[in-house]
Amino acid sequence: MKAFAYAKAPDLAAALAAIEDPGTSVIAGGTEMVNWLKEGIATPERLVDINGLPLDGIDARPEGLRLGALARMSDAAPVVAAEYPVLAESLLCAASPQLRNMASLGGNLLQRTRCPYFRAEVLLPCNKRAPGSGCAARHGETRTQAIFGWSDACVATHPSDFAVALAALDATVIIVGPRGERTVPVTGFYRLPGDDPTVETVLAPDELVTAIDVPAGPHTRASHYLKVRERASYEFAMVAVAAALAHDGGVVTDARLALGGVAARPWRLDRTEAALRGVSLDDTEALRAAVAASFAEARPLAGNAFKVKLAQRATLRALTTAGSRGMVAS
Numbered sequence: 001m002k003a004f005a006y007a008k009a010p011d012l013a014a015a016l017a018a019i020e021d022p023g024t025s026v027i028a029g030g031t032e033m034v035n036w037l038k039e040g041i042a043t044p045e046r047l048v049d050i051n052g053l054p055l056d057g058i059d060a061r062p063e064g065l066r067l068g069a070l071a072r073m074s075d076a077a078p079v080v081a082a083e084y085p086v087l088a089e090s091l092l093c094a095a096s097p098q099l100r101n102m103a104s105l106g107g108n109l110l111q112r113t114r115c116p117y118f119r120a121e122v123l124l125p126c127n128k129r130a131p132g133s134g135c136a137a138r139h140g141e142t143r144t145q146a147i148f149g150w151s152d153a154c155v156a157t158h159p160s161d162f163a164v165a166l167a168a169l170d171a172t173v174i175i176v177g178p179r180g181e182r183t184v185p186v187t188g189f190y191r192l193p194g195d196d197p198t199v200e201t202v203l204a205p206d207e208l209v210t211a212i213d214v215p216a217g218p219h220t221r222a223s224h225y226l227k228v229r230e231r232a233s234y235e236f237a238m239v240a241v242a243a244a245l246a247h248d249g250g251v252v253t254d255a256r257l258a259l260g261g262v263a264a265r266p267w268r269l270d271r272t273e274a275a276l277r278g279v280s281l282d283d284t285e286a287l288r289a290a291v292a293a294s295f296a297e298a299r300p301l302a303g304n305a306f307k308v309k310l311a312q313r314a315t316l317r318a319l320t321t322a323g324s325r326g327m328v329a330s
């Protein structure tokens with residue numbers, strides 16, 4: 001591990017001043033950062049610890065949730081479970097209890113891909129880790145990689161479960177930096193790889209995430225997060241679905257769907273959402289046809305065509321479970 005200096009920021013202004021220096025990185029719970037330091041994925045000159053900042057609030061308001069970036073995953077889950085089950089489920093199926101006690105919500109959004117080539121102990125061609133070195137995954141092991149939005153430069157997926165649930169609920173990320181505060185939808189927070197997979201989010205190096213806002217609505221309670229993985233716990237998603245619905249007597253009036261494990265960002269199923277309006281939750285064939293509408297644009301790789309069918313079946317199941325949670329008239 002490369003040596004680095006460490007300092008704890010006493011307040012937001014000090015933290016922002018520290019990260020104006022491009023050699024300085026932020027550490028929150030450290031569950032990602034410490035691994036990166038050990039593996040050489042991150043080699044900062046200085047680490048600024050932001051755990052002393054007052055950013056750990058979990059506020060449930062009539063207009064929605066405000067979740068502080070430093071709130072721990074294990075603290076947020078029980079507070080949001082009743083009104084936002086999709087959020088609680090996405091948090092509780094991630095990592096392990098010990099990790100969730102340390103892991104912050106902001107850090108969760110900013111974790112990096114689990115592509116095995118990116119995380120390999122020996123350096124392999126990986127445009128994300130060593131720009132211009134190529135993508136070993138593109139014609140290599142593609143089982144866990146993307147089926148939407150990938151480029152020849154990178155086919156990796158984003159691993160956050162929580163981001164997928166937030167994307168389905170139209171949540172926004174509050175960002176603060178030297179140019180002031182700005183708000184970005186979770187769906188627009190992540191960048192597709194294009195020619196430069198090293199830039200993964202729209203967060204500038206001199207900015208901090210301070211909070212996440214989740215709007216309230218009739219759909220949040222009738223929601224569900226379904227994670228399909230290769231073992232029952234302590235595993236990242238092969239495919240995941242966040243579903244939130246409003247329905248009137250079982251007829252869908254509003255549907256919000258996002259997939260995880262399929263792209264470099266949470267992938268909203270816009271066409272399916274539109275096709276679901278007016279469909280009865282009892283009409284399995286109509287639901288299946290609506291789900292299929294978003295998969296015309298899927299581009300599976302050599303080893304992951306199975307994800308297309310898996311994601312459709314998981315979406316159908318998540319929709320049905322979400323629909324069974326509260327008959328909410330919109």
Ligand SMILES: Cc1cc2nc3c(=O)[nH]c(=O)nc-3n(C[C@H](O)[C@H](O)[C@H](O)COP(=O)(O)OP(=O)(O)OC[C@H]3O[C@@H](n4cnc5c(N)ncnc54)[C@H](O)[C@@H]3O)c2cc1C
Binds near residue numbers: 027032050069096102
């Ligand atoms: C073994 C293992 C299994 C896991 N399984 C899952 C899983 O199944 N699903 C899942 O979703 N996640 C999983 N995770 C990821 C875990 O949730 C994240 O590691 C954790 O949420 C990161 O939060 P942290 O506070 O520890 O971040 P840190 O490690 O402290 O930081 C991570 C990154 O975020 C940046 N950062 C942190 N906070 C801020 C902020 N407020 N503003 C700007 N930048 C910030 C840091 O600079 C760094 O780049 C797993 C992790 C491990 C180690």
Ligand code: SF4
Binds near residue numbers: 113117118154
């Ligand atoms: S998919 Fe992306 S992260 Fe994986 S090897 Fe290719 S460039 Fe690297």
